[in-house]
Structure formats: structure tokens, C-alpha cells
Amino acid sequence: MDNDVSAGSTTTILGHLALGITLLAFGLGYTEVIDGVTAASAVSLATYVGGLALFIAGLLAFRDGDTFTGTAFAALGAFWFTWGVGADTQVSANAAGLFLLLFALVALSLTLGASAGAPLTRGAYGLLFVAMLLLAIAQFGDSGGLAKVGGWFAAAGGLVAWYAATAALAHWPTVLPRRAAGRGVTATG
Numbered sequence: 001m002d003n004d005v006s007a008g009s010t011t012t013i014l015g016h017l018a019l020g021i022t023l024l025a026f027g028l029g030y031t032e033v034i035d036g037v038t039a040a041s042a043v044s045l046a047t048y049v050g051g052l053a054l055f056i057a058g059l060l061a062f063r064d065g066d067t068f069t070g071t072a073f074a075a076l077g078a079f080w081f082t083w084g085v086g087a088d089t090q091v092s093a094n095a096a097g098l099f100l101l102l103f104a105l106v107a108l109s110l111t112l113g114a115s116a117g118a119p120l121t122r123g124a125y126g127l128l129f130v131a132m133l134l135l136a137i138a139q140f141g142d143s144g145g146l147a148k149v150g151g152w153f154a155a156a157g158g159l160v161a162w163y164a165a166t167a168a169l170a171h172w173p174t175v176l177p178r179r180a181a182g183r184g185v186t187a188t189g
Contacts, residue, residue, distance in 0.1 A: 011064060015057035015073040016165035019124065022050030022080055024158030027131065030151025039151070043087045051081025068117070072110050072125070079103045097139030104132035120164035120174050127157030 022045055029039035055077025062070035083099075091099075107129035114122045134150030137143070167174050 009061075009064070009066070009069075011057050011060045011066070011073075012069055013165045013168045015054055015061070015069065016121075016124070016161045016168070018049050018053040018057060019073075019076060020158045020160075020162030020165060022046050022054070022158070023124075023128065023131075023154050023161060026050075027151045027154025027156070027158055030135065030154060031148050032151075040087060043084050045084075046080045046087075047084030050079075051077050051084055053077070054080060068113055072113075075106050075110070079106065093139050093142060097136045100132050100136035100139060104129055104136055107132050118164065118174060120160055120167070124157050124161040124164060127153050127160060131157055 022042070025042040025045050026039055028034060029037055029042050032038060054073050058070045058072070058074030058077055060070075061073055107125055111122060111125040111129050114125055131150045131154035134146055134153060138145075138147035138150055164174065166172070
């Protein structure tokens, strides 16, 4: 199989699909770009798809001996489940900011841990880290504008995770082709 086309494991595909659609819905809710849709609109999706499905995908990855994917999906499943279940709970802005900041650190660990992995995986976790960090700062500073920017990063991360899963299913390329060294356009004169 071509190195530029990802086959992906069933567990990884399921996890990236669950992360992708949950993160996309969550992010679009924060951007408020769709009339009447807020981050709270993603609560059920976050609880069951992002929380339960992602956590189960993490357990399956552990069973298959994939420690990194198991850790990533189980941790993110715990995040989404906690966020979804606690969405109606009244907490201070600082407590909400701390929750997001702690999971930003988890996303940073996943980004750094994926350094040898697929570029799409690193990209999705990197965008998740930036989104969580911006949303945490927005909570601490009561900044709706910064929360919208964080929402766009979350939505972009969701699209990257979704594409990673779809590319694995459809056997699409996951990296841009590179030109061979010394094979560029030459000037004639």
C-alpha cells in the first residue's frame, strides 16, 4: 500500500469519527455561526458520541495494544462525557476555565505524543489544544469574542479528525505529494 494513503485501524477510524463530529458540533456552537445553535446544543452528542463512543474506542485500542490511541480516546471520552453531563451545572467562570485549561494540557500531551504519528492526528490534537486554551482564557476573561475564535479552532480540529477517519475509510491521501529533489522547473535562456 502507498505510504501516502492511510488504511487506519477500525478503532482509530471510529475514534476519529467520534472526535471529529463532536468537536465540529462543539466548535460551531461556540462560533454561533448557525442561528440558534450554541455550544449547549452539542451536549447530547458530546455525552454519547464524544463521551461514551470515544471512551469505548479507547478501551478497544488498549485491548489491541495501542497505548497512545487508547490513552487519547479514553482521555478525550472522559472530557466529553464530563462536559456533557456537567453542562447544566452552575459553576463559576473560573471553574469552567480551569476545566478547559486542564484538558488543554491533555490535548498538548496528545499533540506532543503524536509527534511521530500521522500529520492529521497531530493537526487535530494541536487544533484541539489551541481551542481549549483559547476557550479557557475566554472563560477566565469573560470574552465572548475569544470564545468564538476558540470555537473556530475547535471546528477546524473537528474537520481534520473527520477527514482523517474518512481518508482512512476511502483510502484517500493523507499527506501532500512532494517533488523529488533536483526535479524542479529549469530556466532556459
